[in-house]
Amino acid sequence: MDRIQKIAEEIVEKFKKSGYEINRKDVYKRLKLLIEEFKVPESEAIRTVENYLIKELDISRDKLVSDSPLVKVEDIKTPGQWVSLKAKVVQLWDSSSPNVSQVGLIGDETGIIKFVIWAKANKPEVEEGKSYLFANVVTDSFGGRMQVNVNRNSRIEEIDEDIQLPPREVEAVGALVAIQQNSGLIRRCKKCNRVLTKGICPVHGKTEAYDDLRVKGVIDDGESYYEVILNQDNIKYLTGIGLEEAIEMAKKHYDREVVLSELKNRLLGRYFRFTGRKGERYFIVNEIDFLRYDGKEKAEELLSKLSG
Ligand SMILES: [Zn+2]
Structure with a gap:
């Protein structure tokens, strides 16, 4: 499956969860046009296609099963919660486990937290110093410390905002x-x-x-x-x-x-x-x-x- 097929699949799934059957081929065609022909950034293309579908189906955006609630790092206190957060990659660590794609620290203005991207999640790599939306990640506790895990159902989108880190x-x-x-x-x-x-x-x-x-x-x-x-x-x-x-x-x-x-x-x-x-x-x-x-x-x- 290529990258665009995967994104199309995710959009189809999202609407399915909300009770709407949509045409996968149609979604794929539109995404391919936007991303490959018009060089629209992925996140923008996804939004555009979703907006088109919402209009087409005549539903409101709230009807869509949306991402897990957006939280700040300091709000993450209990393991096993699905959350979304906007954060900057502070530091990448060397990973010794083949099960881990990337591990390191991300942060926002309220704090810094460890993150793990599982190899199975099959996500594009994040870069130090860039800010991302980490949507639908799962909180976890390891050695008494909170962390967030990125799995197959999570989504990582680079964002234009420059997320601030805790006060200097x-x-x-x-x-x-x-x-x-x-x-x-x-x-x-x-x-x-x-x-x-x-x-x-x-x-x-x-x-x-x-x-x-x-x-x-x-x-x-x-x-x-x-x-x-x-x-x-x-x-x-x-x-x-x-x-x-x-x-x-x-x-x-x-x-x-x-x-x-x-x-x-x-x-x-x-x-x-x-x-x-x-x-x-x-x-x-x-x-x-x-x-x-x-x-x-x-x-x-x-x-x-x-x-x-
Ligand atoms: Zn010198």
Whole structure:
């Protein structure tokens, strides 16, 4: 079945659900003309054909079984609901499962949520940074987190609207669930400040470099994921390990990686309260501190000072 046949099929199904038998060939012919001859975008062509049928059958649009209700990301709280949402693709993840066509994060102004497009859904691929209507997707909960699943009955339409993501200034509380490999004691290019990989700047090649300390990680507040960057000051404040201490550690162990392991030991899985500013992709952390429920943190700090 080609793409247009599939769309025709979906339109026929939609009217059938509402109790109207329509001529598939007629729908196909009209769609083909609009999409192939006149280069009308798919979503526009679908609307045009549907409007034609509605007029032809002399019914009102409300009579048609319509899409699941349009919701915002923050409204998604229970699994097993059919919903539609307009959202922007924030990030695509690598999928390790052959059952999954695409997986990643989508968002609107109220939040960010994980999405999964099943391979069986047979949908065209979405692109990072573009906005779509995700119609008739099913909410699900995985590992205590909400997500939306795109299946065969869902529809993905690119839309012209530029969907806004949550406000750039954030204050959140959550667990640091991941620290990326290019964290810890890193080297930056003296000319452009880019992080070197194996001593090489992506722009300047082999170049003069300087040491820096940073953590690139993911904080999960139970509703959203924040990709955060902690700078030297943040790290020193949280762990007592500043740039000098990090360089010292690396020298002592003849291994720069030891800094990253130590930071992982001290920070991963811990809860933080932080404020930050959203850049293109990362939250540049302004202030960050351990979340203190009781006096436990202080006791730990004391102990580590005593034993140190
Ligand atoms: Zn450079």
